[in-house]
Amino acid sequence: MEKISISLKINGRLETLEVVPYRTLLEVLREDLQLTGTKCGCEDGSCGTCTVLLNGDPIRSCLLLAVEAQGKEILTIEGLAQGEKLHPVQEAFVKHGGIQCGFCTPGMILTAKALLDKNPTPTEREVRQALSGNLCRCTGYTKIVESVMAASGQEVPSSRKEDFVSPYSVVGRRTTRFDSIPKAKGEAKYSADLYLPGMLYAKVLRSPYPHAKILNIDTSQAEKLPGVRAVITGKDALPYRWGVFSYTRDMQFLPTDKARFIGQEVAAVAAISEEIAQEAIDLIKVEWEPLPFVLDPEEALGEGAPQIHEDKPGNVSVRIFVNEGDVEKALFESYFVEEGRFSSPEESYCQTENYAVVANFDSTGLDIWCPNAGPHMKARPLSNALGIPTSDVRVRKINVGGHFGGRSEISPGDFIAALLSKKTGRPVKLVYTREENFNCVRQVHGSVTHCRVGVDREGKLTAVDMKVIMDGGAYASTGPIAASVAYIMIEGTYKFPNFRYEAIRSYTNKPPRGMYPHHPRTSYAALELLLDSLAEKLGMDPLEFRIKNAVHEGYITPTRTVITSCGEVETMRLASEKAGWKEKWGHLPPYRGIGMGCASMISGFPMGIRGGSAAFVRFNEDGDVIVISGVMDDGQGNDSMIAQIAAEELGVPLTKVKVITGDTSVTPSDQGAYSQASTLISGGAVKAAAADAKEQLLEVAAQMLETKKEGLVARDGMIFVKDEPERRVEISKVARKALAMNRAILGRGDRWPDADPSREWVKNPRGQIASAISFGTAVAEVEVDPETGKVKVLNMVAAHDCGYPINPMAVEQQIQRSAVEGGPQGVLMEKHLWTKRGQNLNANFIDYWFPLSIDVPHIEPIIVTSQDPFGPFGAKEGGLSVSVAMIGAMANAVRNAIGITPKELPITPDVVLRLLEEKRRGFYKEV
């Protein structure tokens, strides 16, 4: 096709380009001009990550042909700052915490800039309206909106907030995350932003059947297509099966026997362009033998259901069973018992970044860049699958556009790109479409929970009996953990003298489901809704009822976890106070409701030899500190977190600390950003390494100051004699002096979860589960439109006991995002629908109801401290309990507004309306 010459003024520079007419402006910016600050999150106009300003107005560059931009003035994120000097909007996003993973950031900042150019002092609603086309999964939007308000010179809550009172110099202080400046400027690179010399492009052939035998794959036509460099199928792979546990190895990255869900990878191509790769995919002929399939988890467990894995009879992927005390007897003797069956379909992670991988295999091994939550957790299976030593797999550091559990595991795509690169000897890039990111990475379990809860006459809980069926999709993934989290969270939240829980995770012919903060959502909703029913029967205020049954420090859970620090009751008190609980509960007008939910969250569970983290601390000649840790930053701010810890421990200013993280070629092993262990374990390892380095510094300093090391203190970049601060020396000089003495200051440290190593998810669910438990309480207030059933969220407050906040701003970010995840996402909006054939009907952002900035209110975060004895500086985990707590809060708020207990999630308007109609027809008694 003939190219057309165009000239555009991009960021003030005139660019003349030759383009084919069917290229979008987005493609030209990213691929031809390498302006990769403009992101690509959907390509159908629904995410806003590709926003640029065209003659000053924000537009979707994925929906504009480059040729149509001829003669136009275009501003991309790269053109906003004047060199070092950030634009005021960028500055405000950096300062007010409007940036987490950063993938939505360029689009957000440009949209905000355009708004402020037209409307210099917008109201909060106007800001939310203007940003409603830019999706963000990481922030819950609150800090983004505040950033824009602040940029317009208006006062915002976070600037009013008193700094957290901290006895430390660096830790406990509201700190600008240092990943935020490159993200605000569009410099931060994500996997899809990488372009290596000679790079090939990959595409994947996917199963069109939910369940079918692969009889033959003929790749000969595809191989002959000019431009194709390699075609692979399962035959090119070693006979390797991936499983998170030794007993769950059920997945071939390229299956040779059969495909088990629509979208499963069966072959792949690397070619000189994406178009050719796709063309080649269409030339691959697969002979299929379609097999009977099953989509419903309960049917899958029933008699005569199609067998999905030959060695897993009855399609039971995992069964978890705990039974402590005598539940039947306790329920029989209870004063009141409430029960119900609750169901929900699956959710999706919706990271704004689509999964992408770049692999480069040469004679020294593999370099690979991909979104991940723990590079070491990818390196091991990759080395096994490729048959090379782990040391030859270098999973490199790269920015990640959101995780939420969905980047926990190795992805077949990682392996496919690596194998294609091995076969071709060239770098290979594979970028998923939004549809693939919905279906072919991981999803969140659908579930059914049957729950019974009893209380005695005084309002003390007597027993809980919970039976959960989880739709696991086609593979085990993290099944044993996923099927356990509900009971672990629940037994740590309230005191249940008798406790029974059974979860069966069933296989179905749908995409496999992985880890998520609040799955199965039905379990938390079930418990919290039934608690409110019980409180009502007892005539108790739900707040008092919860306080009465809350756990405390020293409490031992039914499966034998000791709670070592606990601010649960304080979260209940503070969240309810802030939300006006006392004034509102029982006093709201019809169709207004307020609800509360509580949760505990584990940090750092046993993961065997991979459960620990190690770190090094070294010094440069100029005294700058380099921290080396395997921790991964997926947007939650882990890089800044370890820098703060190191700075505090060493007594140097934060600006002196740089980090090298998440790269298996340099950083020591780390458990990864799962199990909420990054601060606790990785941060703990960094603290230990810094302490080790400090000891070495003090030795040198003692010589320099001619004193004993024991009497020295390091703070604010100085080492001084304890009660004689004028006897001091700069730490940078000490580090240099050490070099002059021919010794290098090199700290090392490691940290391991303080959990019972004999505890096992399936075989032995007893013993200390985690090093620390955090707690949270959420309160939501809603208004229901009784005619349409639409639920409007009026207020959300969430308090979280994080132990101690290393960076209060980062903890607030986590609290706020978790609140949206639990409430609007988990309870009100998100679900997938399927065709009878097992196709996902809404694998896009137009039909999948991802909440927009305009759909959620300001979220009030409350930080509670409890000084955990194990955590570094007393810190535990940064806000995830709220994702679970908000499930209960939002469900109870709706219940309170409509006077009926909803039994299915999400409680979309049609569901609310149906409940109201049933109530009118007398199916429900008034509550």
Add this chain to the structure above:
Amino acid sequence: MNLPQFEFIQPRSVEETCDLLKKHGEEATLLAGGTALIVYLRYRLKKPKVVIGLKGLTGLNYLSQQKEGLTIGSMVTLETLERSPMIFHGYPPLNSAIQQIAVPPVRNQATLGGNICLENRCIFYNQSEFWRKTQGPCLRLGGGVCYAVEKGKRCQAVYSGDLAPLLIALNAKVKILSAQRERTLPLADFFTGRGEKPNILNQDELLTEIQIPLTEPGVGYAYEKLRVREGMEFPMAGVAVRIKRGENGTIEQIKIVLGAVGTAPIEVTKASDLLVGQKFDDKILEEFSNQAMEAARPVGNQIMNSEYRRKMVGVLTKRALRRAWAMTEKRESS
């Protein structure tokens, strides 16, 4: 996912556009704002050889108030309309309807002509090429099966444009041009009711202008849209009404047009027959609302279930009527 290959031509004038349309016939497709078309192309729902880009037609980018009413060129963007004081002050409900379309940046690109000429939508059709292949061709793609309606024999994809219902209620007209002729017809006659080919445009024709007559004194109108979120979504149902207040508070004229619950905007015909001369009260609202629900034809081709959508047509009808009626009151007193 790349776009399919096509040749691109950007004509400078309406005449040139008509000539190109004539020349390329079935092989050509018009590209206005592209906010819908680019997605069709990406999903291979359209595979034109030639794409004719209309953004260079400055001659179709106008908005003017005449004594007969508003005339709007088809290439005016939704954002321009939204910001136009003429519409904000003269047609406030139209302004509010526009604000409910998509999200703000999309409105910077989307045009009024494109909005009216939107292809019909169906969740079994508006999917990627891979997705559709796993199912086999539906009626619209030349297959024998409708996946949305069991044993369905005609395509029931939903007309999902937000503005047409309100514009029909306002008795808007559209001007259509081809190399041979120009015709002007009521927007109500523009739609075919065929899921696969929603409007009457011939292959060589172009929509150039939308004419909205002045609303007489005593007229009020409104548009209500059903969606789960406050943005991003095509309507799950939409109800537009226009009502004229007669002597001593009776209804003199009424028009109710439904969107997104059928293959075309649906005019609730019974409404206009019944009620002239009646008082505007709750009873009559109930009556209209029932008629609207009866006229609606939602089927199971959206994420939201059709039973709920039908019910909401009733609720939205009442709401729209109340708002429109309030507007007649305001107008009278002013």
